[in-house]
Amino acid sequence: MQRPVRLAPSILSADFATLGAEVAAIDRAGADWIHVDVMDGHFVPNLTIGPAVIKALRPHSQKPFDVHLMIAPVDPYLAAFADAGADTISVHPESGPHLHRTLQAIKGLGRRAGVVLNPATPIAAVEPVLDLVDLVLVMSVNPGFGGQAFIPAVLPKIAALRRLIDCSGRAIDLEVDGGINRQTIGPVIAAGADAVVAGSASFDGGPAAYAQNLSALRRAADLARPGPDDGSLGW
Numbered sequence: 094m095q096r097p098v099r100l101a102p103s104i105l106s107a108d109f110a111t112l113g114a115e116v117a118a119i120d121r122a123g124a125d126w127i128h129v130d131v132m133d134g135h136f137v138p139n140l141t142i143g144p145a146v147i148k149a150l151r152p153h154s155q156k157p158f159d160v161h162l163m164i165a166p167v168d169p170y171l172a173a174f175a176d177a178g179a180d181t182i183s184v185h186p187e188s189g190p191h192l193h194r195t196l197q198a199i200k201g202l203g204r205r206a207g208v209v210l211n212p213a214t215p216i217a218a219v220e221p222v223l224d225l226v227d228l229v230l231v232m233s234v235n236p237g238f239g240g241q242a243f244i245p246a247v248l249p250k251i252a253a254l255r256r257l258i259d260c261s262g263r264a265i266d267l268e269v270d271g272g273i274n275r276q277t278i279g280p281v282i283a284a285g286a287d288a289v290v291a292g293s294a295s296f297d298g299g300p301a302a303y304a305q306n307l308s309a310l311r312r313a314a315d316l317a318r319p320g321p322d323d324g325s326l327g328w
Contacts, residue, residue, distance in 0.1 A: 101126035106292035122303035137237035151178035183207025234271030243272030255285025279317035
């Protein structure tokens with residue numbers, strides 16, 4: 094059975110001068126999740142926000158906060174992000190010595206656990222911990238900056254992960270982040286993703302354009318979804 098495509102606008106592309114209002118506006122425009130990119134200037138070459146900002150944003154939306162931690166070491170900060178209001182906490186296998194332990198800690202905090210695979214990180218990195226995973230996030234750019242171009246070479250990885258998740262029988266979300274727009278969302282969905290992160294494609298044009306932006310992305314995603322009889326395991 095197909096799962097609905099979830100749109101997760103990345104607030105990295107929002108107006109940081111009015112971030113609370115931006116989160117509320119993108120929520121009203123039809124976002125399914127609010128994607129929050131956390132960067133430490135060490136694990137990735139950029140600095141963004143921390144738990145205090147997430148806590149301040151939490152009252153502005155009841156939608157799930159999809160928090161992507163690009164920080165190392167990651168374990169000492171998991172509780173702070175959970176307390177701040179993160180619903181899903183996604184981590185990179187490279188951000189700590191024991192991925193299994195990190196995922197156990199996230200689940201122990203009562204949050205959904207995600208694993209993020211960079212373009213060069215193999216699928217094998219997530220296979221041994223699939224029983225602890227609620228979401229796999231495939232990076233279709235190298236993490237650290239918004240506005241990068243989509244890397245088409247990740248499409249076979251998305252398709253392989255779709256097969257792996259389907260065979261597991263687990264309700265694991267398959268999300269893709271990086272260079273997603275009206276042109277690239279179709280191939281990503283056709284490959285098997287059921288959630289997408291879109292930054293500039295969501296926030297371009299200011300609040301008056303947000304609903305139109307998300308509707309266009311959703312239409313493109315729906316057109317790309319394979320039918321039930323195409324031999325693609327329901328995708």
